Structures are given as C-alpha cells and as structure tokens.
Amino acid sequence: MTSSLFPQDSKKRLIFLAFLIVGIATAHYLTSVALHYYHNIYRRLFYLPIIFGAFWFGRGGGLGVAFVTSLVYLPHVLIQWQATPKGNLDQFLEMLMFHVVGGLTGMLVEQVEHRQVQLVEANRRLESANAEIRASYEALKRQSEALLQAEEALMRKNRLASLGELLANMAHELRTPLGSIKGVAEIFRDKLPEDDKLHELSKILVLQVDRLNHVVENFLQFVRSGPKAHGGNAEVGEIVTDVLALSRQRAEAGKIEIVTAIPSALPPVAIDPEPLQQVLLNLVVNAIQAMPEGGRLEILARDMGDKVEISVSDTGCGIPSEVREKIFDPFFTTKTGGTGLGLSICERIVSGFGGLLTVTSEVGEGTTFTVALPKKTTMA
Template identity: 40%
Template sequence: MEKSSILRPVILFFFIIVISLLHYLTPLHLPYLHDIFQRLYYLPIILAALWFGFRGGLSCAVVVSIAYAPHLLFQWGGHLTMEMEKYLEILMYNIVGGVTGLLSQREREKTVELQKTARGLEESYQKLQHQSERIITIEEQLRRAEKLSTLGEMAAVLAHEIRNPLGSIRGTAEILKDDYKPGDPKHEFIEIQIKETERLNRVVEDFLHMARPQPADMKPCPIQEELETIVTLVANDARERNIKLVVQPPPSPIIIKADGEKLRQGFLNIIINALQATKPGGSVIIATKTYANGLCEIQFRDTGSGMDEETRKRIFEPFFTTKPDGTGLGLAITKKIIESNGGTLLVESEADHGTTVIVRLPQPTGEKS
C-alpha cells in the first residue's frame, strides 16, 4: 500500500515532465504535434482523478496548467485572439480534472459503503448462524429435558413397584442360599438370582439418579485429589485388565467450586468406561490443565477401539448402550452431573483410534491455580 502511494505521484510527475518537454522542444512550425501533445496532458489528469479523487484530479490539472502556460505565453507569443483555443484547453484541463475526480470520489465512497454493508451482512450472517446453532442446542436440551420429565414422572412408581419387591426377592434368596452348600446346582441358581437382583436394583438406582433433580452442594474442590482418589479405587481393576492407568499432575494445584461427591461419581463412570473399552496392554491417561479464561479441563484418553460418528452422537441418550450388560444411563448421568456443576462434557473419538472424554469446569474468579 505504501509503495503504491509513492509510485503513483511519481508516474504522474513523469508524464507531465515528458509531455511538457515535448512541447518545449518541438519546433513551432509543427503545430499538429503540439495539438497531440496538448491532448496527452489529459492522461495524467484523468489518472490523478481516478487515483486520488476530486482534489487529486484538480491539483494535477493546476500543475499541468502551470507547466503548459509558459510554453503558451512565451513560445507562442501570448496572442489571446490567435491562441484562444489553447487558453480554453487550460480551462478544460481543470474542468475535466475536477469533474472526473468528483465522479471517481463518489464511486469510491459508494464502494466503501457497499463494502461496509457487505461486512455488516457477513457479521449478521455469522450472528444468525451462531444463534441457529444455539437454537439447535437448546432444542436438543429441551428434548432431553422432556425425556427427563417423563422419567421423573415414572420414577416414583418405579421406586415403589420395583425396589420393594426386589428387596424382598433378594432377602428370600439369601435365606434359601443358606440351605444349600456350595457346589449344589440350587446354590448356584440362587447366586445367579441374587446377582441379577443386584443388577436390576442398579438399573433402578441409575434411573432414579437420572430422573430426580439433585441440588449440587458447591464447595472448594481440589481436582487432582479427587482424581487420585478415584484412580486408587479402580487401580486393582486396571491391574487385572493389564491396563496402564496414569494421572498426570498439573503444573500447580487446581481448585474449583463444585459438588465433589457428584463429580467423583461422574469421573468414576468415565474411567470405568475407558477401562472397559481398552484392550489389555493399553493405557488410560488422565491430564488436567487450565485456560486463561478461567476454565479447568480434564481429559480422559484411552487407547481403546473408539467409536464411529453415529455412536458418538448417541452416547448421551438415556438407555443407549453398546455393552451387552449396560444400562445406557452411565454417561447420561455423568453429563447431567457435569452440567449441574456449570461445566461441559465433550467426547472425541474415531474408530480404532481410541476415545478422549473432555470435561471443562469453571474456576471461581480469584482462585489461584
């Protein structure tokens, strides 16, 4: 841009000098050449008007007039009646320079206005696109809330109609179990009955946790301590599966304001899923970091088989599961826990390339990390 602003005046000055020299050096007995050179002055005038607008065109016309006037006055003798055409040409230089510059300037102003309008339309489009994405997100949340509302209405009935009979069935099975020794087929059948009763009870418990709104008890929560506690709980399971479970410490302690007990439940669900998805010899890495905008991010990376895009989109839907014995409520509950603490839960995954679960939680203003 700077080179252009310097080069253009140089070009105009060069044109004026060359044309003026042609005038002064050409003999007067060749008037047809002088007429041609006289018209050539319009070239720098029009260029100046196009490049610099009204002021540029008029200024260039004045410079041309000054450069041409001595030739007219001294070489042609200054006879007004004989050279009236040449004097009128000087007037035309200024008229053409001013009018062309004015038109060019207005065109440039219109171009600037159109560019501003285009930028405004682009910004409006981006805002509309952003709002559209937010509306889609809100619609998804409303659909999920509608499902949860339906679950909530059913929760009380399920709690009464299922949990109490389950307790009775389990209690009866445990009494009958004492009547048979280990190795007896009936003893094994009763153990299966007890295990299935426990599994069904877990489904009901998960269902109730999903359906009932649970207020969060927000307190200062050291993230690293919570993660290390959970890893200690599942360390034996990881060893049995021959999976390397690692918690990478952050550069400095990170404290957030959250419901620690519920976060532990959510983190535990994520780590158990990661261990179950990882083959023997693989690894599950947990890393924590903070951002300048006050967000704390916890990443749970596994080297499992990953999942395709269709599965990834549905993993937070209640009762959707890829496990034969899964309830499909674990990740839905985990997402609800994270969101109740003001955070977000994202999943990045690709088939045969592992999965990364990303939890982002806000840090209280003024907290050191």
C-alpha cells in the same frame, strides 16, 4: 482542481512544460519563414504541452498553457504575416484551437477525476454496507445458534424428565426383589457356621444387596430432585480399586491390559462414593466392550487445581464424530439391545455434583472419557 492523475511535484512539471514550449518556439524562430512544411510541424507540436498541462493541472492548466503558448507563438505569426499577409489566417485559428483543446482536455480530465472520486466514494459506501451486512449476518447466525441450543436444551430437558420418571419406576420395582434376595442371604448367613465358606459368601451378598439398596435410594432421590452438589466425599483411589475388583475378571477374559495411575496424595472429591463408583464402573465396562479383540485400558487421575480429573481410556475402535455429538442423549445407543441410558445417567450424575463429563475419540485409535469433579473443601 488537482487530480490524482496530476504529478505530485508540480514545480518539475511546470519546468518541463516551459522547456517544451520554449524549445518548440525556438525551432520556429530559428527556421526560415519560407519553410512552411517545418513550421506546420512545429505548430502541431505546441499541442503537446497544452495536453500535458490539461492532464497534469486540469482545465485551468490546459487553458493556461494554451494562453502562454499563444503568447509565445504570436510574434512568429506576426513576423510571418509581414512576409506573407494573405496566408496566416489559419495560424490565428490554430491559436484559438490551442485554447479549445486545452479547455476540453482539462474538462474531460476533471470529469474523469470526478468520476473516480464518485467510484471511490461508492466503493467506500459499498464496503460499509458489506460490513453492516456481515455484522448483521453474524448477529443473525449467533441468534440462530442460540435458538438451536435453546431448542436442544429444551428437548434434552424433556427427554431427561421422561427418563427420570421411567427410571424412578424401575428403581422402585427393584426394591422388592432386592429385599427378597437380602432376606434369603441373611437366612443362609444365620444358619451356616462362621467357618463355612458359604457363610462368608452370604455376608458378602448381604453387603452387596445393602449397597444396591443404597444406590437405589440415592438414584430415586436423584431422578426426583437431582443429586446434591455438595456434601459428598469420595476417595478416588478407593473407588477405582473397587471398580477394578468388579471388572477385572471380565477384562482378563478379554485379554485386556489394565493400567492405573492414581497419585497417593490425590485429594478427595465432592461426590458420594456410590454414584462415583456407578459412573466409573459404567465407563470401564464400556471400554472393555469396545475392545473385543483385547487392548489396553488406562485409568488415570490427576490434580487440576480446584478439580480432580479421572480419565478412562481404551484402545478400541473409537467413536465417529456424528455419534459423539449424541452420546450423552437419553435413549441414544449404537449397541444391539442397549438402552441408551448408561452414559446419560453418568453425565447427569457428574453434572449434578458440579462436575463435567467429556469424551475425546479417534476412529481406529481409541476413546477417552474424562470426569472432572470439584475437590472436597474442608470447612475451617
């Protein structure tokens, strides 16, 4: 049995053993038999090739080298026996010990090798078991994450259902005062001469009430059955212009610089104008509120292939990560007196039209909300 402890080049080892045995035997034969002290030393040196043989070639190697050593040593024993026949019994016993030492050493080496093989196999099985445990852990972790996501989705769905019912009631209640406001505005519009400035303001008021009524109607349909994911057609540049017209005064009062970059060739997006205006106006107002000491508001739009991205960025205080994780949850708010519904409604509107609303933020640097909406497809 060949051990990993054994030499890889067995031929060189055999030559070394032969050289060692011949060298020790030569010292025996060249030394006078009368010099017992030296012969005792040489006889002990024969254990070196025997032990080497056992270590390098196992039990068979140890016994083989012991046998060869005994054959080489035997003539010297016979010569010395003739010189002193009564004093050589211990030398024959020494040759017996050669074989005992060679066999025992080789057996111990083989046991060590066998134990090493067992340890390697045990280590391999342990690594295999560890790999299975890691795989099981990863699978369990994925299942746990999936369950948590499913639970969060269910909770979110329940919250949205409650939100829809609540907002449907609120929208329904808004229709009565809007009707009254429109009626009064129409009376002023009809009574006042057309060159009167109040006549123009009353016309604007009627138009805005009609727009709010349209928003309410759309919102009622939205919270009941969800927005339509097709059929919309909104020009981003026009919507941004309208949003800035409604919020510019507030921005200027707060010393906020407004920067826009809307390509003129930007294609329309597949969403109705009113809900897109509602989303962008909410994001712009939030950005202005995030910069009470003034700052910079950027509205950028870019063509991203099959989608159009609209980003609203501010240089405000930023949003901590633990808040960002819940920012689109209904009724979650960090504002005093806030309802926690604005961003939730925006997220639902955008997702309902096949888009995605995301947020990135760094505390102390600012926040960017990005609305990604599919392009309006032209039917051939």
